[in-house]
Amino acid sequence: MDYPYIILLFLLLFLSYQEWKHPQYSNSLFRCACWIVFIFIAFRAPVVGADTWDYYRYATGIRNFYNADSRELEPLYQLYNNLFRKYCPIGIVFMSENTIIIFAPIRYILKKYCKYKTCSVLTFFLIYNFSPFFVALRQILALSIILWGVIWIIEDRKYKWTVFVSLSVIAWFMHTTAAIVAALFLFAYFIPIRLRIIPIAAISVSAIIGVILGKFNVLDTFGFIASYDLNVIERISLYLENQELKDSLSLNIVLRTSVIALLVFCFLDDKQINHWFSKIYLLGVILFNLFCSVPMVNRMIMANTLFVIFVFPWLLENKYSPQRNRLLKILLLVVILYFTRSYILTNTYYDLKSEQRMNPYYFFFEDYHNHPSILYFK
Numbered sequence: 097m098d099y100p101y102i103i104l105l106f107l108l109l110f111l112s113y114q115e116w117k118h119p120q121y122s123n124s125l126f127r128c129a130c131w132i133v134f135i136f137i138a139f140r141a142p143v144v145g146a147d148t149w150d151y152y153r154y155a156t157g158i159r160n161f162y163n164a165d166s167r168e169l170e171p172l173y174q175l176y177n178n179l180f181r182k183y184c185p186i187g188i189v190f191m192s193e194n195t196i197i198i199f200a201p202i203r204y205i206l207k208k209y210c211k212y213k214t215c216s217v218l219t220f221f222l223i224y225n226f227s228p229f230f231v232a233l234r235q236i237l238a239l240s241i242i243l244w245g246v247i248w249i250i251e252d253r254k255y256k257w258t259v260f261v262s263l264s265v266i267a268w269f270m271h272t273t274a275a276i277v278a279a280l281f282l283f284a285y286f287i288p289i290r291l292r293i294i295p296i297a298a299i300s301v302s303a304i305i306g307v308i309l310g311k312f313n314v315l316d317t318f319g320f321i322a323s324y325d326l327n328v329i330e331r332i333s334l335y336l337e338n339q340e341l342k343d344s345l346s347l348n349i350v351l352r353t354s355v356i357a358l359l360v361f362c363f364l365d366d367k368q369i370n371h372w373f374s375k376i377y378l379l380g381v382i383l384f385n386l387f388c389s390v391p392m393v394n395r396m397i398m399a400n401t402l403f404v405i406f407v408f409p410w411l412l413e414n415k416y417s418p419q420r421n422r423l424l425k426i427l428l429l430v431v432i433l434y435f436t437r438s439y440i441l442t443n444t445y446y447d448l449k450s451e452q453r454m455n456p457y458y459f460f461f462e463d464y465h466n467h468p469s470i471l472y473f474k
Contacts, residue, residue, distance in 0.1 A: 108222075115214040141460050142464075147231050148233070211409070212413065222435045238268070244263055299354050299378070353384055359431070368410055380399070380401040380403070
């Protein structure tokens with residue numbers, strides 16, 4: 097059993113329960129949860145997470161290349177990396193700085209747009225597939241830049257569209273898949289949802305097409321796009337071919353994403369359903385359903401599905417009739433129990449040679465030289 101992950105989960109469960117029972121202490125509990133998560137992510141050993149060992153050694157000057165990939169790194173990431181190599185090649189500083197930059201816009205959104213903020217943090221680890229935040233540094237750094245653009249628009253600040261486009265371009269220089277993320281966010285913004293049945297039907301139909309019938313051939317769909325020799329498509333094509341998550345994409349794993357989304361859109365009020373955050377999340381769920389045969393589909397739509405941590409806790413904020421409120425509490429309890437069990441099993445019976453390399457967890461001050469990232473993935 098990987099105890100650090102288990103302890104993290106139960107700490108967040110306890111804090112979330114306290115927030116639900118005593119919402120007046122939400123800010124203090126959220127602050128505590130943020131510190132716990134910061135320590136857990138920033139102070140982890142540089143071998144936890146598939147690509148962490150590569151970018152850690154590259155940034156701290158242990159070696160002068162990122163990995164065996166022959167493609168050029170994006171220029172903004174090279175600049176970001178070179179600053180550390182030149183001025184502060186200290187591992188713990190590099191890991192801490194990454195964590196702050198990555199989670200700063202998420203923390204801002206939670207503080208301003210979620211009443212049950214600690215529950216959002218729990219949702220991040222319990223329901224959302226959080227492993228890319230340990231693994232895909234460049235992609236997540238690019239996402240954090242785009243999220244500031246989302247904040248600019250949602251708060252209707254001056255020159256909001258100019259800022260969003262500019263930040264999206266900057267993010268593209270950090271990781272080229274930012275172009276896809278920005279396009280999906282914009283698409284979601286301009287699509288109105290006026291009836292509750294629309295997202296419910298879209299989730300259900302896409303699940304049927306992508307999972308039960310299994311007739312959606314994603315590789316054929318992407319074939320004509322891949323024929324264009326574009327850098328962003330080259331990176332996505334690797335996700336299409338990678339076998340990393342193939343074994344985990346069982347019917348159970350795929351359908352539970354739709355079940356959570358159906359729960360959300362059945363209980364959100366009409367204004368929340370048409371909120372930009374909800375529409376971004378909905379688009380991610382639909383794409384996940386349709387492209388469930390792609391081994392690394394989570395890496396492709398993780399920016400969209402991240403918004404589950406904002407919209408799922410909204411369920412706790414709404415006022416319902418006694419019967420509807422009772423039903424929601426029962427469903428939420430079932431969800432928490434199911435995902436808690438799944439989380440514990442995942443961190444108990446894990447494969448040491450998994451390409452995700454999330455287990456076992458070590459802190460940076462522990463002896464981690466027997467970790468799979470070093471033993472099996474040099």
